[in-house]
Amino acid sequence: MTLDSSPGLGRRSFLGGLLAVPALGAVLAACGDGGSSAAAGAATLKWASSFFPTHWDPVVGGSGAQFRHLSLVYASVTRVNEKGEAVPDLAESWDYNDKGDQVTFHLREGLTFSDGTPVNADAVKKAVERAKTQEDSALFGDLTSIDKVTADGDLDVVVDLTQVDYQIPLLFGERVLQVASPQAAADPKALDQKPVGHGPFVITQLIPGTKAVLEKNPDYWDAANIHIDKVELVSAPDASTVVSGLQTGVYNFADVAAAQAQAAEKAGLDVFVQPGYNASNLSLNVNKKPFDDPKVVEAVRYGIDRQEFVDKLTFGYGTVATQPFPKEYIAYDPQSADLWPHDVAKAKAALAESKYSGDDLTIDLVIPAEDPAAEVVQSQLAAIGITVNIKIDKNWATPFFAKDLVASLYGTTGRDSPLQTLTAHFGPNGPLNLSTPYEPDGFEKAVAKVRQTPLEDGDYEANLQAATRAGLVSEALVFTYSQPSVYAKDPSISGLPANPGHINWTGVKIS
Amino acid sequence: MTRRIWALPTGKVAFAILALVAVLAVFGPLLAPHDPLAGSTTTLAGPSGGHWLGTDYLGRDVLSRLLDGSRTSIVGSLEVALVALFAGAVPGIASVYLGRVFEWSVLRLTDTLISLPFLVFAVAVTALLGNGITQAMFVVGVLVSPLFFRVSRAATLAVARSQYVEAALISGASFGQIVRRHVWAKVLPAIGVALAQTIGIGFVVVSSLTFLGVGVQPPAPTWGGLLASDLGYLDYQPWAPAVPALLIMGTVSGCNLLADALRDVQTVREVKSVTDPRTVLDQAEPPRGGLA
Numbered sequence: 001m002t003l004d005s006s007p008g009l010g011r012r013s014f015l016g017g018l019l020a021v022p023a024l025g026a027v028l029a030a031c032g033d034g035g036s037s038a039a040a041g042a043a044t045l046k047w048a049s050s051f052f053p054t055h056w057d058p059v060v061g062g063s064g065a066q067f068r069h070l071s072l073v074y075a076s077v078t079r080v081n082e083k084g085e086a087v088p089d090l091a092e093s094w095d096y097n098d099k100g101d102q103v104t105f106h107l108r109e110g111l112t113f114s115d116g117t118p119v120n121a122d123a124v125k126k127a128v129e130r131a132k133t134q135e136d137s138a139l140f141g142d143l144t145s146i147d148k149v150t151a152d153g154d155l156d157v158v159v160d161l162t163q164v165d166y167q168i169p170l171l172f173g174e175r176v177l178q179v180a181s182p183q184a185a186a187d188p189k190a191l192d193q194k195p196v197g198h199g200p201f202v203i204t205q206l207i208p209g210t211k212a213v214l215e216k217n218p219d220y221w222d223a224a225n226i227h228i229d230k231v232e233l234v235s236a237p238d239a240s241t242v243v244s245g246l247q248t249g250v251y252n253f254a255d256v257a258a259a260q261a262q263a264a265e266k267a268g269l270d271v272f273v274q275p276g277y278n279a280s281n282l283s284l285n286v287n288k289k290p291f292d293d294p295k296v297v298e299a300v301r302y303g304i305d306r307q308e309f310v311d312k313l314t315f316g317y318g319t320v321a322t323q324p325f326p327k328e329y330i331a332y333d334p335q336s337a338d339l340w341p342h343d344v345a346k347a348k349a350a351l352a353e354s355k356y357s358g359d360d361l362t363i364d365l366v367i368p369a370e371d372p373a374a375e376v377v378q379s380q381l382a383a384i385g386i387t388v389n390i391k392i393d394k395n396w397a398t399p400f401f402a403k404d405l406v407a408s409l410y411g412t413t414g415r416d417s418p419l420q421t422l423t424a425h426f427g428p429n430g431p432l433n434l435s436t437p438y439e440p441d442g443f444e445k446a447v448a449k450v451r452q453t454p455l456e457d458g459d460y461e462a463n464l465q466a467a468t469r470a471g472l473v474s475e476a477l478v479f480t481y482s483q484p485s486v487y488a489k490d491p492s493i494s495g496l497p498a499n500p501g502h503i504n505w506t507g508v509k510i511s
Numbered sequence: 512m513t514r515r516i517w518a519l520p521t522g523k524v525a526f527a528i529l530a531l532v533a534v535l536a537v538f539g540p541l542l543a544p545h546d547p548l549a550g551s552t553t554t555l556a557g558p559s560g561g562h563w564l565g566t567d568y569l570g571r572d573v574l575s576r577l578l579d580g581s582r583t584s585i586v587g588s589l590e591v592a593l594v595a596l597f598a599g600a601v602p603g604i605a606s607v608y609l610g611r612v613f614e615w616s617v618l619r620l621t622d623t624l625i626s627l628p629f630l631v632f633a634v635a636v637t638a639l640l641g642n643g644i645t646q647a648m649f650v651v652g653v654l655v656s657p658l659f660f661r662v663s664r665a666a667t668l669a670v671a672r673s674q675y676v677e678a679a680l681i682s683g684a685s686f687g688q689i690v691r692r693h694v695w696a697k698v699l700p701a702i703g704v705a706l707a708q709t710i711g712i713g714f715v716v717v718s719s720l721t722f723l724g725v726g727v728q729p730p731a732p733t734w735g736g737l738l739a740s741d742l743g744y745l746d747y748q749p750w751a752p753a754v755p756a757l758l759i760m761g762t763v764s765g766c767n768l769l770a771d772a773l774r775d776v777q778t779v780r781e782v783k784s785v786t787d788p789r790t791v792l793d794q795a796e797p798p799r800g801g802l803a
Contacts, residue, residue: 240742259568263746312554312569370724375569378730379550390729394638 043229043510045493048242048254052209052235056195057188058178059131062138063420065413067175068503072214072231074178074197075221077105077124077157078169080416084329084500085455086169090119090179090198090221091157100164100452105172107155108221113181114202121151126182128159134188141431142176142420145451165451170417174502200226200505210235227509243267243488252490252510258315264488273317274485276501277414277421279324280309282377282478283434288406290361291435295354296386297475301340302347303384304377309481313372317484323472324412324421326482329500330461331418333468340478347384362387365407368396373409373480403436411483414501418464419450426471435476446470515776522772528765535581543575548730555747564754568744573737577755580732584717585762587648587726591713592706594652599659600702604694606660607667608686621657629654630719637725644717644726651716655709662705666698700777704770711766718759734759 053066058074061067079089091105111119128149131139145165150158159168171177184196195203200223201214214231217223236242239257246254247267256264256271264271282304290296306320322339325332351357363381365388367374378388388407399405410432415421424430427447428439446467453460487496494509516522540547545562551570558565564573606614632654633647640646670676676693684692720726721735729736734755741751 238742240745257743259744260746266746311552312550370729372568375730376550379548379569392642392724392728394642 043227045228045231045253045505045510046249046251047231047233048236048245048251049233050236050239050255052212052233054209055192056203056206057185057192058180059134059137059139059188060192063142063175063415067178069212069233070178070195071174071199071502072201072233072505073195073199073203074174074180075119075199076174076176076178077172078177079173079504080170080499080502082498082500084416086173086416089173090124091172094169096166096454100166100454101161103159103161103168104152105157105159107157109155111198111221112219113184113196113198114217114219115181115184115196117181117183117196118154119179119198120154121157123182124157124177124179125149125151126185127177127179130185130188131177136188139176141424141429142171142415145171163448163451166454167417167419167451170455171420173416175416176420201228201231222506225506227507228505243269246488246490249490252493254488256486256488258313258317258484258486261315261317261486261488268491269488270491270493271486271488272495274487274496274501274503275326275498276485277325277329278411278483278485278501279321279326279414280373280409280411280480280483281321281324281425281432282480283400283405283408283410283432284476284478285403285406286435286438286475287403290354290356290359290363291406291475293354293356294475295350296356296361299347299350299354299384300381300386301478302343302350303380303386304340304478304480305342305380306480307342308380309373309376312376314481314484317486319482321479321482323468323479324414324425325418325468329418331421331464331468333465333472335465336469336472339472344384351385360387361385362389363407364389364391364405365409366391366393366396366399366405367409368393371409377409377480400434401431403434405434408434413485416501419447419467422467422471423447425477426474433474433476435474438474438476440470440473440475442473443467443470512776515779516769516772519772519775521768521775525765525768525772528761529769532581532585532762532765535578536585537582539578539581543572543578545572545575547571547575547579547732555744557748565748565751567737567740573751573754576732576737577734577758580734580737581758583644583727583731584714584721584734584759587644587717588710588713590645590648591652591655591716592709594649595655595709595713596659596702596706597656598653599656599661600663600698603660603663604667604690604698606664607671608689617660621660624654625657627654630716633716633720634723634725637720642726642728644720647720647726648713648717651713655712658705658709659702662701663698666701667694670694670697700773704773704777707766707770707773711763711770714759714763714766 049069051065051069053061053069055061056070058067058070061070075090077089077091078086081087090107090111092108094103094105096103105124107119107121107124113119117123128143128146131137132143132146145161145163145168147160147162152158161168179197180191181196184191193206193208198220200217200220202217203212203214205213212233214233216226216229220226236254239260242254242256243260243263245251246264246269261271284291284297284300286292286297310318310320322337323333363386365374365377367390369392374390378390381388393399400408412432415424425432426440426443427433428437450463450467453463492511496508497504497506517526549571551566553566554568554570556562556566562572562574564577567573567576602617606617629651633651636650637643637647670693676689679689679693718735721733722739724736724739727733727736738752738755741748741755744751
């Protein structure tokens, strides 16, 4: 800098400061953007997703939200319809033996995976066995009822069960049994990078964690009802930019945060809530202090104001959750609808009766990422005298599933089998039961009764609701609210089937 | 020095901005009109008499959160600057005097540090050691330290070759005595410029990390964190991100302007020294009260 210019404002320093924040914001907001989309065809779905799969091997991917994306590539033995009932997919029918401990699935004839391998009974058998035995399987806990699978000829898959269990057709749906080509699955690591299935689309390009390009599979069994030629699936950038991307045509379909729904509507996009089984909860570990005292658990149950979660976090799209099912679902137990209403006085009274009364009660609420729900929990428990320290742990999954945490938050997308949902939450080894091996009294018996009840039986609904009621005795979970699955799409895309918890592209057209 | 800086327009603006920032850092939490963590049923409200900057998504007073969050952001940037100063300037000066092995080693280490992206490294460290701003800023400070290393080493090399330092060495002055008496006074102005710049850099880094949710545990407010959360509710409060953004921008500008002013003052002094015959004469003589 010369002496002549020194008395004035330094241009570089001024601009440096001026540009610092906008540049920072722009760069950070753009993190994860896969760039502009490729050339769009007449029927190209350009889907920006916040749940871009981290794994493309369905066995590793598990039953969480990512199964929806994997279902583009993989078909499953069954699927669910708009009522949540099991309907044919790769299997065109199935039947149980008289005792109910064996079910035979009859596969469609003449199907092939996209690598040319035939879709037959042996492929399904290998898919089940892989899910049960593969070291990094996220599904083995869901298949405890499966004793063995045998191929009876080319098209009949005989599943022998360890117990009477009429839930298997629901279990073998998209969340648990998406079937990969056995030839490709011989090398699971390779399958994870290059998925091969018999889904409605075939993957042509995969940039891990960022982008996948898929084209219509002409050999798909229901190809006549698939009207989308190409799918460009990208990992959604910052939530605040998704609506802009939809407006400008970078995407034509995206999941959006509830806070962005209003902006999407104003932009002329179609905003809809896909029905589902989403339920968030506060997970407590009754094996650790202070939740080893039921009175502290009782205090927390009364201290939680579910309506505040709905009001502040869902922008009118969500609902309160007192159990892991929505009100309209068959497993929802009306008798358990309001077991623990928000009552600060009762909460404080319960805390006063606990063995920790008078102590400075402080707990660590460990979560994987910033979540306003944690701050709501913190303020609500502060009101009854419990101090909550929110701790973000990027490696959260390890201590959570090892059941090492005292408290955490979890949001499930549900399961097609309501019994699977119940055992995942309340079972002694349920992945979502932070208090393993704790199990509420009577739960095991109630679950067994449901398993033994055919889905068409008149008692099924009552037995299922009784199992829900038994599970909700659990002191390990406090359900809070149902986070809505809000989507925004360009009006050129026709409406999606309202299959609960699923994204199904059958019959969807892009004009 | 302070008077000379104040005499410059850049200096006045820088002092005004940084004085305000200092007040916020010290008294910000005390000035907050509401509990920054207390929510209410009035969420995402616009500015009003009760809430000058409105409320956030949980109904908390935005002004109170900005005031409360100022300390974390500012202290974090100061930590970066001080760690960088210590980790860079000390070996920078020492590398001139402590022999070739030490010199070669710190030069290679500095080259290595320069090649590391400090933002990514800070994120990795918080993943490893826990999500805390202190450890993140410590690492950033170490990674920024080559700036001080280069500045202090260059200034020291210039002084080390001067005749009066050589005379002091011949007279048996120790390394410590030379640094205290001769080197430090020459290095200090350059380090001052670097320090002001580094505080600004530190502020951008703190803001970036807290924008990404790294370094602080919710619900503790920070300017970067508030900026990030405001971006999620643009349809309800489109003006909201401007407030933390302006605070971050203003603070960084203040640091940069101070660095400019310091450099200008230093440049004027150097030009004067060169053109003033008495100064030239002074420099030719051994320093008064020197070691000879």
